[in-house]
Amino acid sequence: MNKTYQKIKEILKNGNIEEFEQEAKYLITSINSISIEEILLKDGLDNEDELIELAKKRVSSRAPIQHIVGFAYFMGEKYIVNEDVLIPRDETEILVNSAYELLKDKKEKLDILDIGVGSGCISCALAKKLKNKEIEILGVDISSKAIMTALENVNKLDLVRKIILRKSDLFSKIRDCEKFDLIISNPPYIPKKEKENLQKEVLFDPELALFTSDDEGVEFYQKIINKAPQYLKKEGIVAFELGINQSDLVYKMLEKDFSNIKIIKDLANIDRVILAQLKG
Numbered sequence: 001m002n003k004t005y006q007k008i009k010e011i012l013k014n015g016n017i018e019e020f021e022q023e024a025k026y027l028i029t030s031i032n033s034i035s036i037e038e039i040l041l042k043d044g045l046d047n048e049d050e051l052i053e054l055a056k057k058r059v060s061s062r063a064p065i066q067h068i069v070g071f072a073y074f075m076g077e078k079y080i081v082n083e084d085v086l087i088p089r090d091e092t093e094i095l096v097n098s099a100y101e102l103l104k105d106k107k108e109k110l111d112i113l114d115i116g117v118g119s120g121c122i123s124c125a126l127a128k129k130l131k132n133k134e135i136e137i138l139g140v141d142i143s144s145k146a147i148m149t150a151l152e153n154v155n156k157l158d159l160v161r162k163i164i165l166r167k168s169d170l171f172s173k174i175r176d177c178e179k180f181d182l183i184i185s186n187p188p189y190i191p192k193k194e195k196e197n198l199q200k201e202v203l204f205d206p207e208l209a210l211f212t213s214d215d216e217g218v219e220f221y222q223k224i225i226n227k228a229p230q231y232l233k234k235e236g237i238v239a240f241e242l243g244i245n246q247s248d249l250v251y252k253m254l255e256k257d258f259s260n261i262k263i264i265k266d267l268a269n270i271d272r273v274i275l276a277q278l279k280g
Contacts, residue, residue, distance in 0.1 A: 004028065004045040008055045015059030023065045027054060030069040062200045074121045077128070080152050084145035085119040086209040091266050092186055092241055095273050096125045098264050099184050099239045102275065106181065109134040113178075113231065115170060115185040115224060117141045118209060120150030120163070122184060127162040138178070140168035143208055170220075171227045179233045187220035188212050189243035218249050225253045232278045239275045247271035 005028055012020035025036045028051060032039065045051065058068050064087055066072040072081045074088035075096065081087050103110055110133055114123045117139030127137055141147050147165050154163045166173055190198070192211045202210070212219045221240060228238050238258065242250060247263050251274065254261050258276035266272035 002040050002042050002044060004048045004051060005039060007048070008051055011052065011055040011059060015055075017059065023058070024055070026065050027051060027058070027069060030071070063204050064201045067204055072119075075125045075128075077121075077124065077157060079119045079121050079124070080149060080156070081119055082149060083204060084143060084206055085149045086186070086205050088119060088121040091272050092122065093125075094264055094266055095184065095186060095239060095241045096122055096129070098273050098275055099126065099182055099237070100129045102237055102239075103130060103133075103182060106133075109136070110182070111135075111178075111180045111233070112137040112182045112184065113174070113180045114139040115183065116187055116209065116220075117150045117165065118146050118186075120153040120165075122186065123150070123163050124153055124157050124159055126184070127159045128157070135162055137163045138174075138180075139163060139165050140170075140173065141165075142167070142169045143206065146206070146209075170223055171231065174231055176230075178231060180231055180236060181233055182237045182239060183224065183228050183232060184239045185220075185224055186241040187224065189217040189220070189241075189246060191215050191217045216246065216249055217243050218246055218253070221246075221250045222253055225250075225257075229257045229278055234278070235280055236278045237275060238278075239273065242271055242274055244270055247274060250274050 005024060008027060009020055009024040012023055017023055028039055029036055054068050058065055066081050066087045071078045072087050075093055079088055114137060117123055120139060123137045123139040139150055144167055147167055150165055154160055188210050190210050251261055254276045257279055259279050260277040262275045263271050264273040
């Protein structure tokens with residue numbers, strides 16, 4: 001058994017990190033860029049001191065492990081993350097895959113709007129999945145710092161010919177002539193009143209990406225749904241990630257202008273994604 005791995009695991013465990021074993025593996029494999037199987041075959045690691053310092057930082061700061069190492073994995077790719085963007089989560093893969101299924105058979109050029117682009121993970125993952133199609137994705141965010149992080153990831157993944165980034169508060173900088181086949185978003189959906197119940201690690205994500213001012217956490221869905229018909233092509237699609245207990249509320253918002261409304265559950269059987277098509 002690798003002695004460095006054992007030490008890191010012990011530091012995290014003693015620091016009351018709940019998933020200490022998983023995080024020890026994440027930390028060591030991320031920094032060394034080799035598999036845990038390869039690491040366990042070694043007696044120790046040359047950069048043990050660096051890894052111990054990072055583990056101690058995780059314990060003392062309570063910052064998420066992704067912030068400690070500087071990146072997160074999403075759909076097989078590494079994304080730069082920091083305090084300016086939401087850490088990509090597994091549930092968001094359902095959003096990307098669901099949108100892809102609706103677009104994959106379309107023959108014409110695809111225009112996509114990603115509202116609240118953050119790290120760029122949704123835009124980049126869609127661009128990679130639709131790599132054989134003519135596609136243009138416009139990613140917008142109210143945060144200049146988020147746009148800069150997204151740009152780093154777009155460049156790193158060599159997607160500059162497919163993804164454009166623009167600072168915009170929702171539709172504020174979208175031109176009337178710009179029309180989209182898909183408007184996709186993982187908007188803020190946590191009511192501020194729930195802030196005190198969240199894990200400390202979650203609060204390292206930017207407040208702009210987490211919280212809403214209404215009690216149900218649905219204000220951004222309403223804002224996007226109200227304006228989406230103006231910017232969608234004929235029979236265009238909206239796709240949202242949902243918070244817990246929000247599917248019925250968002251479904252009702254969509255009924256006026258949208259049909260073929262579909263809700264998709266995550267592995268915990270929670271309504272996690274909602275899709276709808278603009279009425280013809």
